[in-house]
Amino acid sequence: MSQLSPAALVRKALVERVTQETQISVQLTLPGDVPPPRPRIDTPVPFLSHMLDALARHGALGLEVQARGDTAIDDHHTVEDIGLVLGSAIDQALGPRAGIVRFGHFSLCMDETLVDCALDLGGRPYLVFDLPAIAGRRVGSFDCDLVREFFQALVVQARMNLHLHLRAGGNAHHVIEAAFKGFARALRAACAADPLMGGAVPSTKGNLV
Numbered sequence: 001m002s003q004l005s006p007a008a009l010v011r012k013a014l015v016e017r018v019t020q021e022t023q024i025s026v027q028l029t030l031p032g033d034v035p036p037p038r039p040r041i042d043t044p045v046p047f048l049s050h051m052l053d054a055l056a057r058h059g060a061l062g063l064e065v066q067a068r069g070d071t072a073i074d075d076h077h078t079v080e081d082i083g084l085v086l087g088s089a090i091d092q093a094l095g096p097r098a099g100i101v102r103f104g105h106f107s108l109c110m111d112e113t114l115v116d117c118a119l120d121l122g123g124r125p126y127l128v129f130d131l132p133a134i135a136g137r138r139v140g141s142f143d144c145d146l147v148r149e150f151f152q153a154l155v156v157q158a159r160m161n162l163h164l165h166l167r168a169g170g171n172a173h174h175v176i177e178a179a180f181k182g183f184a185r186a187l188r189a190a191c192a193a194d195p196l197m198g199g200a201v202p203s204t205k206g207n208l209v
Contacts, residue, residue: 011191012062013092017085021077022069028089029062030191036062043067043082045075047142048150051180052082059184075146083150087157094191097121104190108182113169117182120161121190127155128163131179137172144172147179 011030017023029036039056041049043065056063065086069078094100105118115131129151134144155162164179 011093011095013089015085015089015092017081017088019081022067022081024069024078024081024085025064025066026082026085026089027062027064028086028093030090030093031060031188036060040064043078044069044071045078045142047139048075048079048082048146051176052086054177055180055184057184058181059188061184061188075143076149079146080149080153083153084157087154087160090154090158090160090187094121097123099193101190101192101194104186104188106182106185106189107167108178108185110174110178110181111169111171113171113174113178114167115169115175115178115182116163116165116167117179117186118163119183119186119190121159122161123159124161125156125159126161127152128165130163130165131175133166133170133175134172139173139176144176147176151183 010032012028014025014027016025036056039053041052041056041063043049043052044067052063052065055061065082067078067082069081071078100121102121103119105116107114107116129148131147134147137144151162151164154160162183164183166175169175
């Protein structure tokens with residue numbers, strides 16, 4: 001019996017994390033054959049909410065995020081834990097990762113800014129984060145150094161190799177937004193069904209878990 005392609009399946013996950021610092025719930029549906037529902041993002045970090053909305057829309061993801069955290073201290077725990085939970089949801093929704101393209105790349109421009117994103121859903125977590133223009137910067141009240149913390153948490157839990165490189169530009173808002181949108185497009189490509197794989201796991205090892 002032939003296997004169904006990933007695009008023909010509903011690949012979804014619901015992950016929750018509750019600690020003394022944060023309460024996070026993420027419901028995720030990976031891209032499929034039908035348009036995703038409108039994102040529902042509710043976090044106490046407005047700029048991150050904006051970036052998660054962009055991630056969902058450009059990644060064709062069904063995404064609901066409910067988050068509360070100790071932002072009276074700072075945003076660090078909340079941003080990092082949302083990355084952890086979203087990464088876990090990606091991992092769970094991908095399942096055995098059979099029949100997917102596995103690799104994705106997108107180069108995204110936004111006015112003066114150009115960010116390259118490449119990723120591998122091969123099960124080996126690693127982050128290369130080369131966005132020097134945002135180091136030590138703020139967008140409104142948002143600490144831009146938390147962008148690295150978000151992606152580091154996400155790649156570990158998603159078991160993903162991710163490279164983000166700034167090629168041009170320096171506006172912190174543009175750089176971060178280009179990184180999130182480029183990541184969204186690369187993820188969308190990588191988790192799509194590969195019609196030439198015949199449902200097989202895209203690895204010489206025979207598995208990606």
